[in-house]
Amino acid sequence: MTHAHIAGSIHADVAKTGPQWLTLPENLNQLRAELWPAGTERDGLGRIVIGGVPLTQVAAEQGTPAYVIDEQDFRDRARAFRDHFAGWRVYYAGKALLTRAVARWVAEDGLHMDVTTMGEMRIALSGGMPAERLGFHGNNKSAEEIRFALEQGVGRIIVDSFHEIDRIETACRELGRKAHALVRVTTGVEAHTHEYIATAHEDQKFGLSILGGHALAALVRCQSSPFIELRGIHSHIGSQIFETHGFEVAIRRTLRLAEQFRVATGVELAELDLGGGFGIAYTEADSPMPTDVLARAFEDILDHECRGFGLKRPQLSIEPGRAICGPAGVALYEVGTVKAVELENGRSRTYVSVDGGMSDNIRPALYAAEYSCALANRTSEADPVLARVVGKHCEGGDILIRDVFLPKDIHPGDLIAVPGAGAYCRSMASNYNQVPKPPLLAVRRGETRTLLRRETLEDLMRLDVGE
Numbered sequence: 001m002t003h004a005h006i007a008g009s010i011h012a013d014v015a016k017t018g019p020q021w022l023t024l025p026e027n028l029n030q031l032r033a034e035l036w037p038a039g040t041e042r043d044g045l046g047r048i049v050i051g052g053v054p055l056t057q058v059a060a061e062q063g064t065p066a067y068v069i070d071e072q073d074f075r076d077r078a079r080a081f082r083d084h085f086a087g088w089r090v091y092y093a094g095k096a097l098l099t100r101a102v103a104r105w106v107a108e109d110g111l112h113m114d115v116t117t118m119g120e121m122r123i124a125l126s127g128g129m130p131a132e133r134l135g136f137h138g139n140n141k142s143a144e145e146i147r148f149a150l151e152q153g154v155g156r157i158i159v160d161s162f163h164e165i166d167r168i169e170t171a172c173r174e175l176g177r178k179a180h181a182l183v184r185v186t187t188g189v190e191a192h193t194h195e196y197i198a199t200a201h202e203d204q205k206f207g208l209s210i211l212g213g214h215a216l217a218a219l220v221r222c223q224s225s226p227f228i229e230l231r232g233i234h235s236h237i238g239s240q241i242f243e244t245h246g247f248e249v250a251i252r253r254t255l256r257l258a259e260q261f262r263v264a265t266g267v268e269l270a271e272l273d274l275g276g277g278f279g280i281a282y283t284e285a286d287s288p289m290p291t292d293v294l295a296r297a298f299e300d301i302l303d304h305e306c307r308g309f310g311l312k313r314p315q316l317s318i319e320p321g322r323a324i325c326g327p328a329g330v331a332l333y334e335v336g337t338v339k340a341v342e343l344e345n346g347r348s349r350t351y352v353s354v355d356g357g358m359s360d361n362i363r364p365a366l367y368a369a370e371y372s373c374a375l376a377n378r379t380s381e382a383d384p385v386l387a388r389v390v391g392k393h394c395e396g397g398d399i400l401i402r403d404v405f406l407p408k409d410i411h412p413g414d415l416i417a418v419p420g421a422g423a424y425c426r427s428m429a430s431n432y433n434q435v436p437k438p439p440l441l442a443v444r445r446g447e448t449r450t451l452l453r454r455e456t457l458e459d460l461m462r463l464d465v466g467e
């Protein structure tokens with residue numbers, strides 16, 4: 001088979017090889033504003049500049065791979081949730097990206113924060129997040145974690161099982177404290193991107209099922225406990241959601257549960273937490289709702305549903321993670337090799353290998369997440385080729401970007417930047433293949449600050465205490 005160069009009949013050929021949604025860009029050098037931190041631009045030399053810092057400078061000073069977070073953009077997104085969801089409690093989901101500096105930003109901007117482990121609690125508190133603004137989540141909180149949370153005075157514990165209620169009561173009895181609790185319920189709604197399924201999704205590890213009566217039983221048990229002050233209900237339906245219909249169904253089902261609880265106990269629950277999952281743009285195929293539009297839609301649904309059930313409007317909460325930190329961050333890699341691979345249909349695909357991969361971004365391998373990327377160190381007038389950006393790990397599934405158009409002259413030494421990488425990349429990073437984790441760098445007004453330093457081989461060696 002001869003090497004099939006796709007330049008020439010690009011529109012006819014290339015577009016058919018890629019997925020339906022991927023369109024051939026008019027101009028490969030252009031950065032789609034919805035994918036990048038606000039204000040991202042190319043300077044006179046064609047280099048991508050974020051927070052006033054050229055990414056070439058990041059690479060030169062800090063090496064690659066590196067995660068770069070635009071502090072201003074992160075904080076603007078956090079404040080947008082706070083301001084548009086006025087009167088709500090906005091919990092930033094710390095698991096998406098958490099360092100002490102991130103906790104401080106969120107605390108300073110008046111948000112609350114979700115944490116799920118001792119580690120997340122410790123980092124959040126150490127960054128200055130007041131304990132009373134923490135929501136403590138998890139389906140298997142240890143006795144030690146529960147005790148620590150109570151000692152610190154964590155604002156809400158989100159109860160996930162009957163065993164956990166036992167554990168909370170034991171800790172409260174010993175400490176002479178009361179836990180402020182929400183009961184996490186499963187509404188039967190599971191939503192991911194544009195799809196949601198409103199039935200038959202009880203089969204998962206989180207929460208207590210409404211359908212089976214477990215949710216009501218847990219609420220009643222908490223209400224009657226001398227150690228628990230029951231505040232309300234929590235529901236989280238999924239992630240990367242672009243539509244409000246799944247939330248609407250979940251709201252109706254949680255309010256119906258609140259109504260059943262009122263009938264059973266005479267008590268009207270004070271709070272309803274609707275979880276997170278608000279989608280962001282990873283590729284041109286994604287169109288997230290602006291935060292103000294989202295807030296208005298939620299307000300309308302709640303007004304309507306509360307009226308329908310004759311319930312007072314509870315204190316409401318949401319828990320955005322990805323929508324705050326995702327678009328504010330980019331991953332920066334250096335290209336190491338480029339090669340063409342012949343496809344069955346006579347076309348070829350360009351494999352671009354970079355110096356990171358599934359150890360710093362597991363999402364494509366874990367759940368087929370899509371990303372896009374752009375050449376970061378220069379512009380190019382070369383024709384586009386359909387490329388696959390892959391990592392350096394010993395795994396065929398170590399794909400960072402399954403399909404993306406890159407300039408045909410991409411070569412070793414080029415830098416590529418992946419937008420939308422602020423959430424669930426660095427926080428889910430591993431040491432697979434004994435690769436040290438990349439640093440997290442905050443950029444702001446032309447300055448770079450290290451939030452997490454790069455791991456070193458010495459760090460890895462220190463953990464290895466066997467002989």
Ligand SMILES: *Cc1c(COP(=O)(O)O)cnc(C)c1O
Nearest residue numbers: 093236239276277319320321322
């Ligand atoms: C993960 C999670 C979130 C945040 O989800 P995003 O998709 O990042 O908004 C919020 N609440 C709970 C309970 C979660 O598990």
